[in-house]
Every structure is written in C-alpha cells, then in structure tokens.
Amino acid sequence: MGIYTVNNIRKLTYDTYEMVLSGDTSWIRAPGQFVNIKIDGLFLRRPLSVCDIADDKMTLIFKVVGQGTEILSCMKPLQQLDILCNLGNGYDTEVFTLKPLLIGGGCGVPPLYYLAKTLIKKGKIPNVILGFNKKNDVFYEKEFADIGCKVYVCCVDGSYGYKGFATDAISMIDYDYIFTCGPEPMLKAVYENSSKPGQFSFEERMGCGFGACMGCTCKTKYGYKRICKDGPVLFKEEIIW
Numbered sequence: 001m002g003i004y005t006v007n008n009i010r011k012l013t014y015d016t017y018e019m020v021l022s023g024d025t026s027w028i029r030a031p032g033q034f035v036n037i038k039i040d041g042l043f044l045r046r047p048l049s050v051c052d053i054a055d056d057k058m059t060l061i062f063k064v065v066g067q068g069t070e071i072l073s074c075m076k077p078l079q080q081l082d083i084l085c086n087l088g089n090g091y092d093t094e095v096f097t098l099k100p101l102l103i104g105g106g107c108g109v110p111p112l113y114y115l116a117k118t119l120i121k122k123g124k125i126p127n128v129i130l131g132f133n134k135k136n137d138v139f140y141e142k143e144f145a146d147i148g149c150k151v152y153v154c155c156v157d158g159s160y161g162y163k164g165f166a167t168d169a170i171s172m173i174d175y176d177y178i179f180t181c182g183p184e185p186m187l188k189a190v191y192e193n194s195s196k197p198g199q200f201s202f203e204e205r206m207g208c209g210f211g212a213c214m215g216c217t218c219k220t221k222y223g224y225k226r227i228c229k230d231g232p233v234l235f236k237e238e239i240i241w
Contacts, residue, residue, distance in 0.1 A: 030090025097177035105182025131166025
C-alpha cells in the first residue's frame with residue numbers, strides 16, 4: 001500500500017483519461033501488473049492496469065464507466081490517492097519469441113504499452129493490434145508507434161484504420177507468440193483464431209484484489225486460479241472456455 005500524488009491528468013478520448021502519479025514504482029516486477037485504488041466514499045477499490053513507469057512516475061489509463069472512475073477523472077494535480085500495489089503476476093517476458101504480437105481491445109490496451117517497451121529493451125520489436133469500436137475511441141496509436149512498434153488499428157464500424165475486430169488483422173502479420181488483453185469475447189476470439197502460443201490477460205470484477213475473497217476465481221486446466229492473485233495473465237495452454 002502506498003500514497004501516490006497526482007502529477008497530471010489528460011483526456012485521451014471523450015471518456016478515456018490518462019493519469020500520471022508520483023510515488024514508489026520499485027514494486028513493479030512485470031508489465032501487466034495492476035493497482036487497486038481507494039476512492040473516498042466508495043466501499044470497493046478500483047483495479048487499474050499499469051500502463052507505464054518511468055523513475056518515480058506511474059501512468060494509469062481508465063475509462064469512465066461509473067461513479068468511481070468519474071471521481072478519478074475529476075482529480076487535480078497534487079491530490080493524493082491511497083493505492084494497493086504489487087498486485088497480479090504480469091506477463092512473462094522471458095518466454096522465447098522472435099516476433100511477438102500484442103493485441104489489445106479497448107481498456108485492454110494500456111498494459112500492453114509497458115509490455116511493448118519491455119520487449120523492445122530485450123531486442124524484440126512487436127507488432128501491435130489495437131481494437132476499438134469507432135474512431136473516437138482510439139488512443140495510444142502514436143505512443144506505440146513512437147517507441148518503434150508497427151501499429152494496426154481496427155475499428156468495428158470502419159471509421160478508422162482497418163474495418164473489423166482486432167482478430168481480423170491477425171492474418172496480416174507474421175508472428176510466433178501472442179500477448180493480449182481485453183474483454184473476454186475478444187480473448188476467446190484470439191484463442192480460436194491463432195495456433196501460436198501466448199499469454200492472455202483477463203479483465204475480471206474483483207473484491208479485494210489480492211486473493212482473499214476468492215470472488216474472481218476461475219477454472220483452468222491446472223486447477224482453480226484467482227484472477228487477481230494467480231493472474232490476471234494466464235498462459236494459453238491452461239485456459240478453459
């Protein structure tokens with residue numbers, strides 16, 4: 001647990017915000033880990049994936065979908081947040097891959113940014129597919145491109161980039177391993193449309209965020225796992241749909 005100070009906040013789209021916080025980032029062991037934020041007046045914390053870290057700065061991206069995220073969107077610089085840290089297992093970037101493919105859908109995009117930076121440091125330049133419903137939902141296309149990724153943007157309504165779902169772009173890319181994060185229907189479609197190995201980060205409703213309440217338990221081929229504690233990243237070979 002730690003106290004973090006809001007450094008700045010900016011609007012990325014009509015309902016999506018980027019928040020940069022100052023505080024201890026030494027706990028982050030792997031891309032794909034998340035934090036759980038206490039919001040005054042609300043009982044449950046709000047889990048958010050870590051988008052990026054740089055020295056003592058941590059970047060979070062969230063979509064306003066309810067009272068909690070609405071409060072977060074209205075925060076000002078120098079305000080402070082009580083945050084549970086060191087949550088989740090994150091992606092294993094030590095796996096063998098020469099041509100990684102990253103696929104993110106909507107709010108599943110943020111953790112892939114720090115993952116991309118981590119892979120690039122290891123000399124592995126990823127292709128990145130970003131899936132959204134429409135042009136006004138698109139964010140972080142430039143940020144991925146600026147660090148050296150080849151970016152493919154897909155919009156369901158065809159208003160920008162490639163028309164269709166994120167999975168529709170898979171066949172255009174030469175890859176040997178998949179890292180993905182997004183809503184469960186998208187993850188299932190990625191699973192069914194690719195024969196390559198990979199890691200899937202699941203979005204799940206959570207009570208405690210650290211494995212005590214068992215509220216986010218799911219069945220895998222290797223037994224039951226808690227998405228918040230044993231996940232949110234699962235290997236493809238252990239997933240049961």
